[in-house]
Amino acid sequence: MIHQMKRMKGAIAILLLSFSSAQALAQAARPASPDAAEVDAFIQEGMEQLNAPGGAVGLVEDGMITHLRGFGKTDQSGGPITPQTPFQIASVTKSFTSLVVLQLEGEGKLSIDDPVIRHIPDFSTADRNISDAITIRNLMNHRSGLSTLDGNRYQRSQYRGDDAAGQAVKRLGSAQLEGHPGASYQYSNANYATLAHLIETIEQAPFEQVLEDRIFSVLGMKNSFVQIASKPITAEAKGHIQWFGMPFEDHFIASRMMMAAGGVTTSAEDLAKYLIAVSENDPRIVPISLANSWAKNHERAYEFGWEHDTVHGQKIIFHDGANPGFRSILMYNLETRKGGLFLMNMSGTLDGNLHYGTVRYALGLPGTDISTSQIFVYLLWGSALTLVLLAAACTFSLRKFRRAESEPANRSSLVKWASILLPALCLIGYAFTLWFYVPRSFGVDFSAASLFFPDLGLLMALQIFVAVVWAVVRSILLVRRYGLE
Secondary structure, three states, X not given: OHHHHHHHHHHHHHHHHHHHHHHHHHHHHOOOOOOHHHHHXXXXXXXXXHOOOEEEEEEEEOOXXXXXXXXEEOOOOOOEOOOOOOEEOHHHHHHHHHHHHHHHHHOOOOOOOOEHHHOOOOOOOOOHHHHOOOEHHHHHOOOOOOOOOXXXXXXXXXXXXXXXXXHHHHHHHHOOOOOOOOOOOOOOHHHHHHHHHHHHHHHOOOHHHHHHHHHHHHHOOOOOEEOOOOOOOOOOOOOEEEEOOEEEEOOOOOOHHHHHHHOEEEOHHHHHHHXXXXXXXXXXXXXXXXXXXXXXXXXXXXXOOEEEEEEOOEEEEEEEEEEOOEEEEEEEEOOOOEEEXXXXXXXXXXXXXXXXXXXXXXXXOOOOOOOXXXXXXXXXXXXXXHXXXXXXXXXXXXXXXXXXXXXOOOOOHHHHHHHHHHHHHHHHHHHHHHHHHHHHOOOOOHHHHHHHOHHHHHHHHHHHHHHHHHHHHHHXXXXXXXXXX
């Protein structure tokens, strides 16, 4: 018995030693969290690399703000960015919208498992029999069946009418659902446009005022508003759009139809206050349903305006955003109780990944490449090269036509028509693919793609123009040459 106990103690000691060694190895494998000066240096180097005009960072730990700093300039006048400078935070707005919905549920004004039509009777899609089953929870978690494309159809609109949220819902009447409600995940701004109408209907107040009353004023977020400020604030950062890697000031404010999906404008300081309130379950604004959501063991999921993931064995909750001229991210590490945010007043085809890189570096997570995505590099410069080649081919063909004008065309009528129509159809098909299919592969239409990536949009538009014009001109020239008029 004593011998068996000794063997058991030895086995336990080995197990404890192995466990301790595994823990030590795991901790050693995790990058150490940098200090504030190192984070600042990382940002400055990244901004120089990507030619970004300005940005702001905020770090929190154990419910306290540990670092705030602004970098660069707000606009072309050179005004300095500070921690109080407001930035558009784009889709990070969705967490604010979901928070309000959960507050309303906590007050007994709705249940997130209610069908949307219980509160918005005129809500429907092309197949009302299916869309009647969409719940508020489905909208919040992007599981309604509404497509990414349907959520991006009014990106260019700047309509500011009081009925904008209702108009957004009305436009969904012809939308084709991608699947049955709750069956699958597909990110769509249309879900949150509908939530805006829901909130305004229940609260009988503008969405902007609801966020001010329920979140901004409660947390002392003095430099926060929805789209257009209605009170004196610190001068906001102006958006900058890239043209072939060079940023140019172009401050775009979207329609109120987009306000619940991407309309919040706030400062690094204010957003840090918000992150602390949410992560620390501040009873003034955080209902138990959101606290329970954060406590769940999500492997990878989207719930209530937040993305959940496991990175290097650590539970991470985050959301990023992109508006024309702005990039943003808000991230929190539940294991270390550290959070970070980064705001930048630039976006475009070659804008890179500085926002993700900054917060991951600041939180001690494995690094990520901040440089421009190679896919977009190939798209941009490939489009430029294709445009040059297409223009050169058209010029070459035109010269060839001129030299051949006096030569007899000894071909059958069938061959003549085939030589006219087949190339023309190929050119028109290529133009249609660029205009229709290529943008939709990214979940946007051509108008929205050109808004976010104007340099790429211009190159594609020129290709479409050249292809269509050449298809028409070439056909006319051949019809005349062959005497088929």
